[in-house]
Every structure is written in C-alpha cells, then in structure tokens.
Amino acid sequence: xxxxxxxxxxxxxxQKHDYHYYILDAPLISDASYDRLMQELKxxxxxxxxxITADSPTQRVAGKASEKFSPVRHRFPLLSLDxxxxxxxxxxxxxxxxxVTRTLSYMAELKIDGVSIALVYExxxxxxxxxxxxxxxGEDVTANIRTIKTxxxxxxxxxxxxxxxxxxxxxxxxFIRLNEEKEEKGERVFANPRNAAAGSLxxxxxxxxxxxxxxxxxxxxIYMEGQNLAEQQEAWHFMQELGLPVNPEVRFCADINAxxxxxxxxAEKRHELPYEIDGVVVKLNTLAEREExxxxxxxxxxxxxxxxxxxxxxxxxxxxxxxxxxxxIIAPTALLExxxxxxxxxxxxSMHNFDLVKEKDLRIGDMxxxxxxxxxxxxxxxxxxxxxxxxxxxxxxxxxxxxxxxxVARFAGEVAYRCENIxxxxxxxxSLIFFASRGAMDIDGLGSAVIEQLVDKEMVKRIDDLYRxxxxxxxxxxxxxxxxAANLIKAIDESKSRPPSRLLTAxxxxxxxxRSAKILSRHIHDIDDFYKLGVExxxxxxxxxxxxxxxxxxxxxEPRNRETIENLKALGVNTREEAIEAGEQLLQGKxxxxxxxxxxxxxxxxxxxxxxxxxxVSNSVSKKTSYVVAGDDPGSKLDKAQQLGLTILxxxxxxxxxxxx
Numbered sequence: 093x094x095x096x097x098x099x100x101x102x103x104x105x106x107q108k109h110d111y112h113y114y115i116l117d118a119p120l121i122s123d124a125s126y127d128r129l130m131q132e133l134k135x136x137x138x139x140x141x142x143x144i145t146a147d148s149p150t151q152r153v154a155g156k157a158s159e160k161f162s163p164v165r166h167r168f169p170l171l172s173l174d175x176x177x178x179x180x181x182x183x184x185x186x187x188x189x190x191x192v193t194r195t196l197s198y199m200a201e202l203k204i205d206g207v208s209i210a211l212v213y214e215x216x217x218x219x220x221x222x223x224x225x226x227x228x229x230g231e232d233v234t235a236n237i238r239t240i241k242t243x244x245x246x247x248x249x250x251x252x253x254x255x256x257x258x259x260x261x262x263x264x265x266x267f268i269r270l271n272e273e274k275e276e277k278g279e280r281v282f283a284n285p286r287n288a289a290a291g292s293l294x295x296x297x298x299x300x301x302x303x304x305x306x307x308x309x310x311x312x313x314i315y316m317e318g319q320n321l322a323e324q325q326e327a328w329h330f331m332q333e334l335g336l337p338v339n340p341e342v343r344f345c346a347d348i349n350a351x352x353x354x355x356x357x358x359a360e361k362r363h364e365l366p367y368e369i370d371g372v373v374v375k376l377n378t379l380a381e382r383e384e385x386x387x388x389x390x391x392x393x394x395x396x397x398x399x400x401x402x403x404x405x406x407x408x409x410x411x412x413x414x415x416x417x418x419x420x421i422i423a424p425t426a427l428l429e430x431x432x433x434x435x436x437x438x439x440x441x442s443m444h445n446f447d448l449v450k451e452k453d454l455r456i457g458d459m460x461x462x463x464x465x466x467x468x469x470x471x472x473x474x475x476x477x478x479x480x481x482x483x484x485x486x487x488x489x490x491x492x493x494x495x496x497x498x499x500v501a502r503f504a505g506e507v508a509y510r511c512e513n514i515x516x517x518x519x520x521x522x523s524l525i526f527f528a529s530r531g532a533m534d535i536d537g538l539g540s541a542v543i544e545q546l547v548d549k550e551m552v553k554r555i556d557d558l559y560r561x562x563x564x565x566x567x568x569x570x571x572x573x574x575x576x577a578a579n580l581i582k583a584i585d586e587s588k589s590r591p592p593s594r595l596l597t598a599x600x601x602x603x604x605x606x607r608s609a610k611i612l613s614r615h616i617h618d619i620d621d622f623y624k625l626g627v628e629x630x631x632x633x634x635x636x637x638x639x640x641x642x643x644x645x646x647x648x649x650e651p652r653n654r655e656t657i658e659n660l661k662a663l664g665v666n667t668r669e670e671a672i673e674a675g676e677q678l679l680q681g682k683x684x685x686x687x688x689x690x691x692x693x694x695x696x697x698x699x700x701x702x703x704x705x706x707x708x709v710s711n712s713v714s715k716k717t718s719y720v721v722a723g724d725d726p727g728s729k730l731d732k733a734q735q736l737g738l739t740i741l742x743x744x745x746x747x748x749x750x751x752x753x
Contacts, residue, residue: 095136099143102133106149107246111335115242138728147217147245152238152302160296161231164222166210167255167315171227171387173373173397179352182374185396186348192393193381198345199324200354203371203397204309205286206261207293209237211310216250218243223293227390236293239302248335252317256336258310262289263366264468266305271469276419278508281444284465285368307367309339324377341365344377355398362400363435371399402463404473405438407431409458412443412487416495416518420511424449424487426460426472434464441470446489447507453477455484493518501646503602503639513652514599515554521547523600527555530696531606532598533587537580545569556659558584591700592619592669595660599653602643610703611635612644619657619667622648678750679707683716687730688723690743701750713738721746 106129113119113126130149137144144151176182190196208224221237222230237243240260247254262270262285270288271281282288292304313327321327325344332338341358345351355372362369376382376394385393411427424443431438441462443449452474454460459479465471490500493511495518500509514523521543528538538558546552551565561584566577593613597606604612615633616622622644630641647653661667684702686695686709693701698721699709713720713732720733720740733740741749 095140096143099133099136099140102129102136103148105129106133107244107248107335110149110241110244111248115332115335115337135728139731149245151245152241161233161294163225163229164220164232165229166222166225166227169227170208170210170224170230170257170314171391173395174391175371176374176396176398177401179355182351182355182396182398183348185374186351189376189385189394192385193376193378195378195381196347197377198348198351199328199342199375199377200345200351201311201342201373201375202339202358202365202369203373203399204259204261204339205284205368205370206259207286207290209233209258209260209293209308210314211237211243211256211258213247213251213254213256215252216247218245231294233293235298236295236301239298240306240308242307242337244335248333251319251334254316254334255314256310256331257312257314258308258337260289260293260306260308261285261367262292262304262306264368265366267465268468270304271465275423275444275508276417276421278421278503278506278510280447280507308337310336311339311373322379324375324379327379345374359400369400371397373397403434404461404463405431405433406459406476407438407462409454409456409460409472409475411456413440414490414494416493416511416516418519418522420513420516420519422490422493422500422509422511426454428460428462428470431462433462433470438462438464438470441472443472445507446487446509449487455480455486457481457484496652498650498652501650503642503646505639510602512602512646512650514656515652517553520552520554523555524552524558526600527558527598528587529598533590533594534696535580535587536583537576538583542569542572542580554659555656556663559588559660559663559665588664589666591704592617592667595619595665595667599647599657601647603640604643608636608640613669617669619661623654679705682707682718684709685711685713685717685720685729685733687720688726690721690723690746693743698746705750719746719749 106126109120109126109129119126133148134150137148137150176185186196209221210224210230211221212219218234218238220232220234221243222232222234224230237260238245264285267282267285267288274281282291288304289306292301292306295301310331313321313331319330321330328338328342343350343354345354351372351374358369358372374396376385382392382394387393408429409426410429413425413427414422415425416422423445426441426443428439428441442465443454452472454472454475457480459476461473461476463471463473489509492498493500493513493516496511496513496516498511498513498516501512502509511519521540524538524543524547525540527533528535528543535558543552546561546569549569551561552558561581563574563577563581566572566580567574569577572580591613593606593609596604596609596612596619611633616625625645627638627641627645630636630644631638657667679702684707686698690698702709707718710717713729713736715736717733717736717738720730720738722730722733722740722742730740
C-alpha cells in the first residue's frame with residue numbers, strides 16, 4: 093500500500109475511534125491498540141512530512157507558543173442571554189414569546205459554567221476557533237482548541253462551511269487535580285472551574301493547554317451552508333451526527349411547564365454531574381419563529397438563562413489545622429461548625445494558603461460564608477466582619493514545621509510556606525521516591541511499593557537509612573524474596589558511586605533539576621562547598637537565577653539537611669568530583685543527538701559523558717547538530733541526519749572521539 097493511502101486510512105480509523113471514545117463514551121478498542129495506530133501514523137508522517145495536514149490527529153499540539161492572540165471578527169454577533177432568577181421570570185418569558193409566536197415548544201439545556209467559543213469548519217475541517225470577546229470581536233485560540241480531544245479536527249460529514257457556538261469547560265476532577273498541582277508548586281489556585289478553563293484556554297503556549305484536560309459541548313449552529321434545518325432539536329441531532337460534542341442532558345419541552353420540571357430536576361442533580369453548571373438555558377425550538385422574535389442589542393428574545401440560586405451557607409470558623417503535604421507545602425485547613433451544604437455535612441474546608449487567609453481577613457471565631465468550589469471542595473468565600481464580637485483571633489503562618497519542627501521557608505514570588513527538611517516525616521516517602529528515581533540516584537528496584545513498606549515499618553526514618561539496610565531486613569518485606577533483596581542491596585550500593593550532580597538532583601532542592609545540578613557541579617566540585625555560598629556567589633554561575641540560588645541557600649541552611657549529607661558521605665556516597673581542566677573540555681560548543689540503543693552504554697551514561705566534557709545533548713536533529721550517535725533501531729532521527737549530511741557515529745566512533753577507545 094502507498095504511504096499516502098496508509099496515512100489516509102490511519103487518520104480515518106483514528107478519527108472513528110476518537111468519536112466513539114470522546115463523543116459516544118463507547119470505545120471500540122483498547123488504549124494500547126489505539127496507541128499503536130497513533131504511533132504508526134506519527135512515524136509515517138515523520139518519514140513523509142509532505143503528507144502532514146492540519147486536521148491530522150497528530151497535529152493536536154503543534155507549533156510554537158505565540159506572542160499574542162490575534163483578533164477575529166465574528167460573522168454574526170455572539171449575544172449573551174438575559175437571566176431569569178425565579179420561575180416567575182420564566183413564566184413571564186413564556187408570555188412574551190407567546191405574543192409573537194404560534195408554537196411554544198422549547199429545548200431545555202444545561203448552562204455549563206465555562207468559556208464561550210465559536211468554531212468554524214470549512215469543507216469539514218476545523219479552520220479556526222475564537223473566544224466570544226465582546227460579542228463582535230474575539231481572540232483567535234485555534235492552536236489551543238486543537239489540543240481539546242472532544243473537539244474534532246475533521247467532521248464526520250463535510251459541509252462547505254459550518255460555524256457553531258459552544259462552551260469550553262474544565263471537568264470537576266481535573267479542576268481538583270490542577271489546583272492540587274498548583275498548591276504543591278506553591279502557586280495561587282483557581283477560584284472555580286470556569287476561571288481554570290479560561291486561564292487554560294488563554295495560554296500562549298498550546299502545550300500548557302494540552303496538559304489540562306479541558307472538554308467542550310457545542311450547542312448552537314451560527315451559520316451553515318449545504319443544509320437546512322427547522323428546529324433546535326433537529327440541529328442538536330445533526331451536530332451529533334457530524335461528530336461534534338453535544339451535551340446529552342437536553343430535553344425537548346412541549347410547554348413551559350415541562351421546562352420548569354427539567355429545571356427543578358437538575359437543580360437537584362447538578363452535584364452528580366462531572367462538570368459544573370449554574371443553571372438551565374431555555375430556547376424556543378422552532379428556528380423560523382426565532383427569526384420573527386429577533387434580538388435586542390445584547391440578547392436574543394427567544395432564549396433565557398435560568399440561574400440556580402447560589403448554594404452558600406454561613407457557619408463559624410472554630411479553628412485552623414496546619415498540615416504538611418507530601419512535597420513539604422504547609423497549608424491551613426479550616427475547622428468549622430458542621431453545616432449541611434450541597435448534599436453533604438461540611439466540618440472542614442480548604443484555606444489553600446496563608447496569603448488567601450490574609451486577603452479574606454479570616455480569623456478564628458469568625459462567622460464565614462461557605463460554598464463548594466467546583467461543586468466538590470468546601471471553601472470559605474469570605475468572613476463576615478459585621479458579626480464579630482471582638483474576641484476573634486488573627487491566623488498567623490507557623491515559624492516551624494508542625495511535623496518535624498524545622499524552620500519554615502518561603503520563596504520570593506510564591507504563596508506557599510515549605511518545610512525544607514528532606515527527612516520530614518510528612519514528606520519522607522515522596523523524598524525517597526524522588527531520591528531513588530532514574531534521573532536521580534537511579535536505584536533499581538526501589539519503587540513506591542517498597543518505600544511504602546520501609547517507611548511504614550520504620551526501617552527507614554531518613555534518607556541516609558537507605559544505606560544502612562541489610563539484606564535480611566529487606567527479605568522480610570512483602571513480595572521481596574532473597575534474590576530481589578540481594579539485587580536491591582546491590583543497586584543501593586552501586587548508587588554510592590553516582591556523580592555528585594546526581595546526588596544534588598536527588599536531594600530534591602526546589603527549582604534544581606538534573607540540568608541545573610550538572611551546571612552547578614561543573615563549577616562547584618564538592619557538595620560541602622555549598623555550605624559557604626550565598627545567593628550572590630551562586631547567581632554568578634551561568635544559568636543559575638535568583639530563585640534557584642535562594643532555594644539552594646535555604647536548603648543547605650537547614651541543619652537536618654546538612655546532617656543528612658554528612659551521614660551520606662560517611663556511608664560512602666560520592667559527594668566530590670574532580671575538577672575538569674579547561675583542556676579536558678573536549679566537547680565545548682558541540683551538540684549531540686542520541687538515537688537507538690547502544691551496545692554497552694545507556695542513554696543516561698552517554699549523556700553524562702558528553703556533558704562532563706562540556707558538550708550538550710539535544711532531543712532533535714537540526715543543522716546545528718554536531719554529531720548524531722546512532723545505535724540499533726535509530727528511527728527517523730538517523731534519516732534526518734543523513735539528509736542534512738551530519739556526522740554520524742556508532743558507539744566505537746563515539747568512544748574514540750572521547751579518547752576512551
């Protein structure tokens with residue numbers, strides 16, 4: 093089969109599976125089978141880039157970050173809806189519509205709390221996507237919309253032109269995950285899923301948007317060529333047939349009483365939904381009669397948004413519990429007088445960080461207003477200072493960690509307070525998992541399940557205890573026979589000889605990853621020397637900025653961390669690297685790309701050999717690449733290197749270049 097035909101076949105098959113998985117929620121194949129199809133398509137497109145098209149499933153995240161969003165003028169104004177706050181308002185809306193139209197049937201749809209979007213398809217292919225903006229002009233967010241997997245890049249049936257309107261939203265569970273991630277990084281959290289969706293959609297770098305599981309529902313046809321429809325109910329079915337994501341929670345209502353019943357039903361069911369809604373949208377079903385009714389300057393006369401009453405309750409803030417997270421973040425949790433809210437009794441609420449506590453002026457003893465962020469997480473909206481007695485107490489951040497009594501640190505530009513003690517009981521498991529990971533000390537066999545047992549059984553109470561473990565102790569763990577125990581002891585022993593840069597990475601110093609650890613090790617050859625260095629000394633090293641320097645100084649200022657390093661050194665862990673003379677920087681200014689499997693070297697080992705001699709390792713081949721080191725099964729990188737006429741080395745040639753053969 094010709095490559096172009098196979099590419100077309102793969103795209104059609106992947107598009108079919110995307111439709112069944114994301115739209116119908118009824119997958120036809122396993123994730124592994126789907127991944128194989130996608131990998132085959134990626135490989136063929138890499139080998140034959142002339143066949144890559146914008147609607148290919150591989151192009152959901154493509155291109156570089158933009159500097160700004162371009163303006164897009166909408167073909168027709170994207171109007172906002174008038175709001176109804178009571179059933180009386182809906183009955184009045186029905187009376188107004190009845191003065192003009194002959195039929196009074198409606199479509200009732202859930203009002204998703206998200207970001208309005210307009211999508212344009214030409215000949216079945218997504219052409220562009222724009223935010224609502226002011227209703228007349230929006231912002232071009234096409235690159236970001238392509239990353240949302242519920243939005244098809246190609247429709248199932250082609251039309252000359254189709255423009256639809258929909259809502260981008262963040263599911264509740266993704267909102268929780270994202271806020272937990274932001275808290276772990278010491279960043280400000282999003283207030284609600286709508287803000288999170290808006291912030292994610294307006295990222296200049298599409299890769300950031302792609303990392304957040306946004307979703308979408310399409311609910312209206314703005315403009316269409318090649319098809320005539322008479323009703324909103326018909327339009328809903330047609331959009332579904334095209335493969336567009338439509339919300340199944342809709343209902344045709346023969347009269348306004350059916351609308352009221354739908355509204356009442358979902359006021360109860362809203363908390364069961366995987367996304368947040370704040371009401372119900374009511375639309376006249378007959379499209380021709382919509383034309384008769386028309387619109388005001390800002391709103392259509394044929395639709396109304398019924399807003400659910402806000403679910404908020406007052407209660408008293410009884411106290412604050414200080415918790416230490418798995419990454420050392422110190423966060424306050426409110427202890428509340430129990431109150432029934434949105435389906436459950438609430439007695440605790442997230443306060444996120446002490447900056448928010450101060451902004452909201454929360455005090456122990458306050459009456460506070462409570463809601464559920466994302467319909468799930470109890471959160472204090474505000475204090476009610478007018479109800480104070482004068483006996484309320486100001487909430488202050490702790491000076492010492494409640495779990496280990498270490499001094500608490502705070503970094504410039506962050507909202508979080510942190511425990512910097514690597515052995516803090518609250519963060520020990522996470523510290524050990526990272527310490528043993530491949531990019532750090534690379535202790536094979538020391539995974540999370542083993543670490544869980546070692547800590548729970550108090551066999552390891554601090555990082556350096558790893559190097560005191562005995563084979564017979566490990567054999568006693570679940571699923572650890574004599575052979576596994578012997579292999580683990582051997583792996584722990586072998587890790588002692590890793591270069592100091594790996595130890596520096598493994599210590600989990602804030603902002604210090606593998607690359608920055610290697611840079612530091614080229615300038616500071618003994619870990620003991622870090623005790624004497626200040627921010628000014630460290631920022632004089634190329635690529636080490638103020639945040640990184642501050643983090644290093646704070647880490648080495650903590651006595652428990654210094655004690656751990658001294659213990660590691662006494663147990664035989666390598667903390668010193670011989671300085672490489674200028675003449676030994678053989679690869680200064682050279683860029684290498686590694687591809688395929690080398691006979692005797694791992695990619696990590698080869699990378700370290702290059703970087704220790706002043707060279708750089710890149711993941712992509714370009715004209716600036718100095719050498720490509722190729723092993724077995726090298727893939728498309730070797731093809732590209734040959735096309736560009738670059739120097740290609742096998743392992744023997746690589747070792748010869750380094751003077752090691």
